[in-house]
Every structure is written in structure tokens, then in C-alpha cells.
Amino acid sequence: MGKHLEERLMLGLMLASLALVTGSLFLILGTVIAKGLPALNLAMLTQVPKGGYYLGKEGGILNAIAGSLAMATGATALSFVLSLGVALYLQLFVRQSSRFAHLVRLSLDVLWGVPSIVYGAFGFTLLLLLKMRASLLGGVIALALLELPIMVRGMEEVMGMVPFGLKEASYALGATRLETSLHVLLRQAAPGVVTVILLAFGRAIGDAASVLFTAGYTDHMPSSPLRPVASLPLAVFFQLGTPLPEVQQRAYAAALVLVVIIMIISLLTRLLARRLSKHVVR
């Protein structure tokens, strides 16, 4: 009887936390949809802000959509290349229990927790040093830094799940570490790696603080890597900050666009991951 009670109690607690988590998520999503959907129209998605847009006149946020996509894509690509190198190195060339490996992991975990405004400030200092101004490139660099710890740690975890016997099978045939990592480790871990990329992309495209100083903001479409670009999180931020209710509504619409972009990319990633898992050994 005591055991049954225990089980019921635990089940109840789990259901309560599930309800709390999903409930608040749906509340956010619901608010964004309820307030954003009425303000959403074709013009918003296809036009850049015209004069007086922030006072409720016509125009759209195509500049921010394009800027966000460009920055997040660039940052994810840059971060992926760097992270892959680090993760493979940690997996293949460093003894897993060595002090060096622990130190690298610890610093990455700490970096994961650093507030994104710090990345923004760091990126801004870097730009000053290079005598550059806020630009697409600056935003890409800041977001890539933001993504690095997520990517490296995520990839490392995913690659660490590859069974030892699988790597041994490749080594036992006389394959080198590089061959084993490219043909066996990466293939086996591919669906997980794709998910990690999505995670990092989502973090980057939704971040406002790190692009505030590094990418700036503009009403124009992105034209050059060295010129400022707009981004959706900042579009939300600026529009919410106005006192006009119709502009605030547009902020919710911009947030909705951001959510939809993340949803589309998430679905595409799942499709890709399913494709890649065709050969995965379980």
C-alpha cells in the first residue's frame, strides 16, 4: 500500500511539472499568436519599413527577417566548422579522463552560461580593435561565439554515445583515426549532430543582446557584410518599446514570424535527421 501511494505521489508531481512547463510554453505561444496574428499581413513579410513605420505607417520587417536569417546561417556555419574540429579532436586525440579534457569541457560549460550581452560586448570590443563598425560580419562573429559552447558540447555528447565496439571495428580493419572519425563516427552521430546544429541555430536566431552592438540595426536590406543589418529579436524589442498600441502589435507579429521560422527549420532538421539515420547502427 505504501509503495502504491509513493508511486502515485511521484506520478502526480511529474504530471504537475509537465503541466507547468508545457502550460507556460503554450501561454507564451498563445499570447504571441493571439496578439500577433491580427497584425500580420503580406506587407509585413514583403516590405522594408517605410517612413513613419514605427509610428504606425506602412511597411514591413523584411529587413529583419533577411538579416536574422543571414546572421544565424552565417554564424551556424562558422561555428559548425570550428566546433567540428574541436569536438573531433577531443573525441579522438585526447584521453577522455585527462585534466586537459576536463578543463576544456569545464570552460565550455561556463561559456554556455555566460549571458549573451557579454558576447555582444566582447564582439563589440573586437570590432573596435579591428576598426570595424557594427555589421553583418560583426553579428555573425558574436553569434558564432554564442553558438560555440552549445555546438562543441552537444557534438561531443552525441559522438560520445557511439559505441566503443563500432570504433574498434573500424580500427581493427587498419583504419586511421581520421578515417574512423569521418566514415564511422560522424555517420553514426549524424542525426544527433544535425539536432545539435538546430539547437545552436535556434539560440542564435532568437538572441537580441549579442547583436545589439555588433550588428546594429537598419531599415535597409542586408547589402554588404560590412554594413549594419536588422534582426527579428531587435525588431521585436524596438517595436515593443514604442508607446503606440498598433506598433506593439507588430512586435508580436514579428515574434510570431520568428517562431514560425524556428518551427520550419526544426521540421526540416527532423526530416534530415530521419534520412541520415537510415544507416545508423543501434
Add this chain to the structure above:
Amino acid sequence: MTDSVIQIRGLNVTYRDNGSAIRNVDVDIPSRQITAIIGPSGCGKTTLLRSMSRLLDLIEGVRIEGRVLFQGKNIYDANTDVTEIRKRIGLLAQRPFPLPMSIYDNVAYGPRVHGLRKRAALNALVERELRTAGLWEEVKDRLHAPASALSIGQQQRLCLARGLAVAPEVLLCDEATSALDPISARCIEDRLLALKADYSIVLVTHVLRQARRLADYVIFMYLGELVEHGPADQVFANPKEERTRAYIAGEFY
């Protein structure tokens, strides 16, 4: 006495976490015969087996002392090409681990790694080794299907074909039938018996009946020490050591 393919001299292996695994092992592995390493769990059978192709190197915190001579050269010499050793001394593991690719690519993986690129040559090789492993008839129509879709017995035969495809001289089998159903196990055993004409085979087993069925030569390990080794008939019928006799009689496992 037939000639030997591998000579082990004064081999000591220690693991950082578990201490000594095998101590002072001296033994010659006969050429083109089946050698069975027997003994109770945790006696160092697998360590001894993996020490012969430098697969122990992959384990963290392992220390290896002594020499393992393969064709007169110590494979633990600093200038040894490890990939070459692993190519010439193959492994069939306890559980099949097909690589995350198609059946065809699994067999072609090793030859490709060692530089074979010609399509026709690869096709011929894949067919030959799949036939040798007794898998060809079952997979010839779906060579490009994922290897992970095969049954576990088929997977183990695929692993055998994959191992043979790099033309090793020695085949190390680590309880290669223990994860299989009896029919698949028998199938692998038959293959090994057929293969000993061309390969030197070393297998670890804790199934005494399997050792009796297959082995020409037997090594008995107990608590990290090599207790006795000799021709299978002699060790099974007339062991010199009391511990060997007791193990074979089933007095402990």
C-alpha cells in the same frame, strides 16, 4: 612442432583502474591452426587476445610490457605501423558491430581504406568474401541496404566477411559466437574450421565444448596467468596442471 605465427614473450598488461590483467605470458601461437584461449571470466583471455593486434592501445590507462613478435618483429616497437598490424591481424568481436553503411560498403570499407578504388575489383572482392562468410546468397539482392537491418547472426557473418576483405594473416575471435543463436553460432564455427587452411585463428571462448570442437591448440589462463598450453588432444585428455584438470572437469567456472 609446427611453425608459429606469433610469439609472445614476457607479456605483462596492467589497467590503471583494475590493476594487473595478465602477468608474464610466454606462448607461441601456431600457424594455420585454431588456437583456443580458455579460462574462467576475468582471467585475462580477452586482454591476451587483443594484445596481439594492438587493440589494447585504444583503452585508456593501459600499460603493456614485454614483446609480441609477429613475423619476427615486435609489434610494440615504437616504429611499428599500427594500421598495418591491425590490417594483417584481424578481429571478430563478441557482438557484431556493422558499420553505419550498406552491406556492400561494410565489406568494401577495409579495402577502400587501404587504397583499393577500382569498382570491378571491389565488386569481385565483396562477392568473394561474402561467399566465404556464407552470406552471399542471403544478401546478393540487397547489397545496398543498410547493414543494420540484417539479423544478428547475419551481421556477425558480415563482420567476418568485412574482416577477411583486408586479407589478414591472423584472425582473432573474441567469443565471436556468444551473442548468437545456436544455428548462427554453428555457421560461424563451420566457417572458422574451413578458414584454418589459410589463416591462423585464435579464439577466446568460455564454452569448453566449443574449444573441444574447434581447437587444435589450447591455452588455459587463470587469474591473469598462463597455466598451461599445448595441443588440444593432450590438454583435454591429459592436462599437466591440477588447475587445468579441475577447470576442464567443470569444478569451477
